[in-house]
Amino acid sequence: MKAIQFDRLGGPEVMQLREVPKPELRPGTVLVRNHVIALNYGDTFFIRGQYLVKPVFPDTPGMEAAGVIEEVAPDVKGLTAGTRVAYIGMGSYAEYTRIRQSRVMPIPDFMDYEQAAAFPVAVLTAWHLLHSCHQTTPGQSVIVHSAAGGVGIAAVQIAKAAGARVIGTVSSNDKIDFVRKYGADDVINYQDQDFAVEAMRLTEGRGVDLILDAVGKPTFEKGLKCLAPFGHLILYGSAGGPPDPINPMSLFAKSLKVSGFVVPMVYGMHEIHRRGLDDVFRLAREGKLTVPIGKRFALADAVEALRYLESRRSIGKLLLIP
Template identity: 40%
Template sequence: MKAVLCKAYGPASSLSLEETTDPVAGDNEVVIDVHAAGVNFPDTLIIEGKYQVKPEFPFSPGGEAAGVVASVGARVKHLKPGDRVMGLTGYGSFAEKVKADASRVLPMPDDMDYVTAAGFSMTYGTSMHALVQRGQLQPGETLLVLGASGGVGLAAVEIGKAMGARVIAAASSDEKLEVARKAGADELINYSEGDFKEKVKQLTGGKGADVIYDPVGGNLFDQCMRCINWKGRLLVVGFASGRIPELPVNLALLKGASVVGVFWGAFATREPQANLDNFRQLFQWHSEGKLKPLVSQTFELDQYEAALNTLSTRQAVGKIVIKTR
């Protein structure tokens, strides 16, 4: 099979597309013939050795895939060869075949195509876990979403609306905000213009947001701690800005607020039933038309460098997907 290989840590330009051996399923694993692979921010980190997971060399990036089951391990009962599936692989999906733990692979809904499914698991799984289990978002509350035109941010806007929240979308340009508006955002903030904190307060009657979804970090996190409502929940999703912020704990005390970590991959492993329940709800909302995943660009497997660079330079709107066949 062909696979994008990382043989030493470095930028996307250091990767190579090569012929390599097919994966073999262990007892609790499945091998998937990959039709499409989602491109996510962790993919840009794992190839540079900056991610929590550090696979042995050589490895392929690509944390999620959609395709057809090629083979299953001896203990796998809920999947069989020929099933259309989607799942979280951790890494390895920028290839024609990938193996994955069977517990992290789900049958695809009948009304979903491979490209959509490849861009669904990580973004919607992360945002659903963030808003349901970690943020405990309630109908009528105000949800502030940073990076609202990106993969996880756009998913958070849609899920927030489906849960009955008032959604304020924040992004770095009017073009990106228009994408969030089309996804259902009630209010828009361009945080490249003026005082972000004051704009949030103006839109919330001076109270601040009840739940803040932050995949950006950096200076915006610092401002979020100053525009959060009493008993608010600030969800730490990622650090796309490049700077991991430090928390002024006195602000958490003064606001009675919580700063809550979101690590969907660990949640999916530790609480598989709760994760499955989340996806059942997500699939229902998708079939009802409440979730409309936006895949803004697709690339062929040999265009992996362009795909990764589009994401790392923050040019992506919605989701980017690599098609492998």
């Protein structure tokens, strides 16, 4: 089969398309033939050795995809060959991937592979930020940073569906209409404008109840300045570099809360995971949540695709088609 592999740490240029043997099943796993592979910003950290999971060379990047189960290990119950599934798991930049049963989600009939490929990481991250880490309710105001991106554009829609007022931030004017189209009430170009000052103005001096921040250093400290009393900032990534440490005493004056989140943890927590999955599929079925596809690339063009993701020009989800 064809797979992207790399055997040294670095930028997208370390990746190569190779002919490799199909993975062999192990107990508790299934083999999935990938139809659509979704890119994640975390892939850029993985190839540089900066992700939670470290590469074992030669390794294959990628952490989510959708396809069809080709084979099932004898001890796996409840999944059969031919089932359409999406999954979270390392090694998705390939024609076939071996995945643990617990990381596989059958796809509802109404959903196509392109939509399904983005649910395991991007969409569920957005949902758990808004509904597990925080209880987003009607009338709350939420800043979604990098709102045009994969997680961001899902968060805009899920927050709107929860009745929140959504303020998106983006780094270029050409992303503004796109984010508005998916429901944001206001969109700030945070390269041109001080987003904290603008958020205070938009909320008439009160500040926002929640900030979803995966940018890090350029936005974190400023975010604390535009939170409302009892406001909550969730840090779930660091595309712009890790933020400086904060003094917890600085949280006292407005009774603020800072927390973190990482999505793979949820997969070990059956009830919370189930709740998230049921709700994102419901929102999709009701037409309240769609994953806009920014661009499709051939698997062989993974280097170009990951460069594009890093360029900050991409919108929505980027896909690789094997």
